[in-house]
Amino acid sequence: MYSCIEISKFEQHMDEKESTFKQDMVTYINEHIDDTELRILDLCKHFCLGRTYLFLKIKQTFDTTPRQLIQGIRLTTAATMLIAYPETSISHIAYSVGFQSPKHFSKCFKHKYQKTASQYRKQNVKSK
DSSP: OOOHHHHHHHHHHHHHHHHHHHHHHHHHHHHTTTOTTOOHHHHHHHHTOOHHHHHHHHHHHHSSOHHHHHHHHHHHHHHHHHHHOTTSOHHHHHHHTTOSOHHHHHHHHHHHHSSOHHHHHHHHSOOO
């Protein structure tokens, strides 16, 4: 029979492993954010996991699918860039975060933030 301390240590170890996986996943995606060809198979190869297990692990850890995770990180980075670089064109930001077309970026951005990238920028950039 296991004691409460052993179970607690095991749970703590599992939480640390999950936290490390989470950090490593986000770091890997951020390092390859401009790669329009970044695919789920790239994540599988990097993390040495099968496609099904990777899907389950990401779903369990992030409560989303791998594709949605990649897109979410891209859109969050784009939102940050829109504010940090107000002089940079929205198309340039879209390409720099890995979208293949500004039109697709605009559609995804509006879906996530309920406003266009231009509206988002106007509302969040401080006037000079």
